[in-house]
Amino acid sequence: MSDPVFQKCIAPECGACYGVEEVLVACPKCGNLLDVQYDWDRLAPPAALNHFEKYWAQRDNPQRRSGVWRFHDLLPFTSLEKCATVGEGQTILQNSTGCARYAGMNDNALFLQYEGMNPSGSFKDNGMVAAVTHARLVGAHRAACASTGNTSASLALYCSCIQSMKAIIFIGSGKIAYGKLSQALDYGAQTLQIHGDFDDAMARVKEVSKKLGIYLVNSVNPFRLEGQKTIMFRVLEALRWNVPDWIVVPGGNLGNSSSFGKAFHELKTLGLIDRIPRLAVINAEGADTLYRLYNEKGLRWNGGTPDRETIAAFFEQMSQENRHASTIASAIEINRPVNLEKCLRALEWCDGVVRRVSDQQILDAKAQVGACGFGCEPASAASLAGAKLLREEGIIAPSEKVVCILTGHQLKDPTATVAYHSGDEQKFQETLASRGVMEAKFANNPLPVENDVEDIVRAIQG
DSSP states (O other), rough: OOSEEEEEESSSTOEEEETTTTTOOSOTOOOOOOOEEEEEHOOOOOGGGGGGGGGGTTTTTTHHHHHHHHHGGGGOOOOOOGGOSSTTOOOOEOOOOHHHHHHHHHHEEEEEEEGGSSTTSBBBBHHHEEEEEHHHHHHEEEEEEEESSSSHHHHHHHHHHHSSEEEEEEETTTHHHHHHHHHHHHHTEEEEESSSSSHHHHHHHHHHHHHTOEOHHHHTTHHHHHHHHHHHHHHHHHHHTTOSSSSEEEEEEEHHHHHHHHHHHHHTTTTTOOOOEEEEEEOOOOOOBHHHHIIIIIOOOOGOOOOHHHHHHHHHHHHHTTTOOSSOOOOOOOOTTTHHHHHHHHHHHHTTEEEEOOHHHHHHHHHHHTTOOOOOHHHHHHHHHHHHHHHHHHSOOOOOOOOEEBBBBBSSSHHHHHHHHHHHHHHOOOOOGGEEEEEEEEOOOOOOOSSSSHHHHHHHHH
């Protein structure tokens, strides 16, 4: 390519390249996913990661204040002044002694990266701001997504803020938390609820977007994943540019794991880090496609030649059995992850592992995260549950530095939280028992008391 920034097919046997100005969600030549690639010999990357510290003093510039565009030098697919922003990426990496002890780690070994502090309340804003920026670059006036909730909230937020683009949301029937749906509705998105689950919604939005020329922002969009790389840049920034031993992330559509792998691979190639952390991707038991393919079928990236026949056969059997994802962690309730192959590549780059955890393990871990001061949605807690499991297996050592990604805010899905803690047996049965959650080990039940001062005092004093 003559341009130093371009899109490239991830399949080595194809490797076709396309311009940044083209709107593509798959390689026209072979149908595989695309990467955004950079000719760094022509773009002059930073010589060291502390290069970015000079931008801390430029917070009056909206793009430099952004936790995404502060790292524009590592994703320069357009000029900085053309980048959309609503202040995304003002997130925090917090050492958590309580969660470390729960996972069996040393007190200072486990960190929580809290992406619930983003404007729409989830990590999706990191990628959405990059996708919407590219959409504006190519002159799009409509953008669409399929969503279990967080993607739709993020797209709707950005479209409502920039005013020049209309958001169109595809959701499955009964497969979205009200905390997330309320955002899409409030921000003015056109919301279409189809009969089916997320995988059905994903298939339809791809077809409709192609038919009507609507810009698609799901994570098949390579620019989405460029923005999500910055989560790892901020982790490194918070650790004073030191690389942790492990990144543990929930696995749904596998966009985060894919982008994290790409981020570290690029940083290592550029000589900005001297090693790559290991990656752990954690599925929910009720949505464990990656786990089953990776651990039971032995599927690997294999240097760019994964066994696609195994993937096709697995999905065909899934269709024949009419098997659908089912987990309390609605944000990762996905059976056909669109970034499967990119995730396999990330696992190879990062010497990764894949595990699955039950809804019981997820909600118990969620209660621990909350008790340590960070309210997260259920899917987020899969990371802590997975870290605990890997510690029990001896895969993670107690002294290793582990970063667990909390992908979304507690108020995204408060129903499960209230059912777990309320002590209301009917609510527990209706919301949690049907998902295999049999007990609330760490419930913080409200205490019923009479409307009497002395009764209240006795309750407080135990």
